[in-house]
Amino acid sequence: MKLISIIRGKCPQCEKSNIFESRGNLLLFKIPQMHANCERCHYKFEKEPGFFFGAMFVSYAIAAAQFIPFFLISYFLLGASPLFSFLGVIVIAILSSTMNFRLSRIIWIYLFSKTKKEV
Numbered sequence: 001m002k003l004i005s006i007i008r009g010k011c012p013q014c015e016k017s018n019i020f021e022s023r024g025n026l027l028l029f030k031i032p033q034m035h036a037n038c039e040r041c042h043y044k045f046e047k048e049p050g051f052f053f054g055a056m057f058v059s060y061a062i063a064a065a066q067f068i069p070f071f072l073i074s075y076f077l078l079g080a081s082p083l084f085s086f087l088g089v090i091v092i093a094i095l096s097s098t099m100n101f102r103l104s105r106i107i108w109i110y111l112f113s114k115t116k117k118e119v
Helices: 002-008 051-077 082-095 097-111
Strands: none
Touching: 002 097, 051 082, 051 097, 082 097
């Protein structure tokens, strides 16, 4: 199933090999590193230079889906101050940055991948 492969970060072609070779480390300021090609089926992840530019928009949508509910719940339901709610959004942004980076690129790869059945 494609959704499970996206969540697990597997190749869109064979769904066996990992897209990322490392998860990155927020505390050491290291971003996740991608494989250039699938280790199993040799599917090329980056189709052209600048291919992942669009993944920034996916990352923005993921971040908005995290920030807006947090702010609304903390401010309106829990009665927190706007400053506390805003600082909570900043903390969420920092803590989820590497996860959002990985997930947005994986989603972007899946949006533009063609499996063997489709070709």
